[in-house]
Amino acid sequence: MFAASKVPPGIALPETDAPHVRPLIELAHAGVTFPTRKGDTVVAVEDFNLTIQKEEIISLVGPSGCGKSTVLRMLAGLLKPTSGDVWIGGGTQRRGFSEVAIVFQRATLLPWLNIIKNVLYPVRVLRRPTAEDRGRAQELLELVGLADMAERMPHELSGGMQQRAAIARSLILDPKILLMDEPFGALDALTREDLQLDLLDIHARTKKTILLVTHSINEAVLLSDRVAVMSAGPGRLQDLIDIEIDKPRNHESAALPAFVDYSRRIREDIFGPRANRRATS
Ligand SMILES: Nc1ncnc2c1ncn2[C@@H]1O[C@H](COP(=O)(O)OP(=O)(O)O)[C@@H](O)[C@H]1O
Ligand SMILES: [Mg+2]
Incomplete structure (x- = not known):
């Protein structure tokens, strides 16, 4: 309050x-x-x-x-x-x-990191990700319909999938x-x-x-x-x-x-x- x-x-x-x-x-x-x-x-x-x-x-x-x-x-x-x-x-x-988290028109994923590492990136800026963080990242990928894409690289995903990953990343710090x-x-x-x-x-x-x-x-x-x-x-x-x-x-x-x-x-x-x-x- x-x-x-x-x-x-x-x-x-x-x-x-x-x-x-x-x-x-x-x-x-x-x-x-x-x-x-x-x-x-x-x-x-x-x-x-x-x-x-x-x-x-x-x-x-x-x-x-x-x-x-x-x-x-x-x-x-x-x-x-x-x-x-x-x-x-x-x-x-x-x-x-x-x-506050922001999602822009372009997904701006880091091309050298796979999808789950991209989702975890905001955590990594703050500290070393824990097993719990990785579990949460996986849950968020499920939430945005990318459960099977965790290990893929950004260039392997369509524009819509990349934007889904960006939304998952925006939610990682809750x-x-x-x-x-x-x-x-x-x-x-x-x-x-x-x-x-x-x-x-x-x-x-x-x-x-x-x-x-x-x-x-x-x-x-x-x-x-x-x-x-x-x-x-x-x-x-x-x-x-x-x-x-x-x-x-x-x-x-x-x-x-x-x-x-x-x-x-x-x-x-x-x-x-x-x-x-x-x-x-
Ligand atoms: N950094 C800036 N410097 C000077 N003018 C800007 C800057 N950012 C936006 N503007 C101007 O402010 C107005 C509003 O821009 P913006 O908020 O980007 O509009 P929208 O998102 O609705 O298209 C525009 O006239 C734009 O040219
Ligand atoms: Mg605008």
Whole structure:
């Protein structure tokens, strides 16, 4: 539980049955301004307010360049907000919070290590892996459907399998928060659909808090408890939508009227009211 004093003033907390439960992640008026080479500045993210509760999956969608990765990098502690605050795990992001893992678009496996050694790599950076660590790595490979691939080298695996291995690696230190920046963006459509369902399964079994950056409106609706839509230039939170579609979900969920309505709303948020009009010839 996080001390009430650590919640910044002026931030309305979501209503909850348990009065002392605080959000795991909170962005309060967070902004990031980058200096440019010409000597002026670019505002990447402005006055961004969002709270994320434990165990939820929230997606960040918005046009290219609207600041999605910048928000994710703030939460990862890779980037400090230039204005406002980022609160994570009960403290400010400036103090750091180690229980965060990131998955990027590319799996970035080390090519000279086999799959299980890649999964164990974050442990190896800290200490010598124990038999228990190796057992856990094997369990994670089972979780992501790679039980038989432990001894294979990365180049022997397809792109989807490599990304599965990267997800297993991200879980090896048992992080509370999983940040994913377009994790399926480099995969073909069918592999992507497969991994989307795997992610739902992984979430159901591990209960990680997941922030997913995606270009895909369908992916956001399918996977998320809530979708945060960002507007471009400078990046602000434009809409926040509760996705009330029963779980477990699968690709047939996309045919539900509610699913179609959520997708339409997000498309209109991004492209304006003309977005959903049919082209006429
Ligand atoms: N390190 C940086 N230096 C200068 N500008 C940056 C830097 N990182 C991102 N930007 C700019 O900030 C804006 C948001 O970028 P980004 O968060 O990567 O967007 P998205 O992930 O939504 O595509 C863009 O205009 C981008 O050019
Ligand atoms: Mg990005």
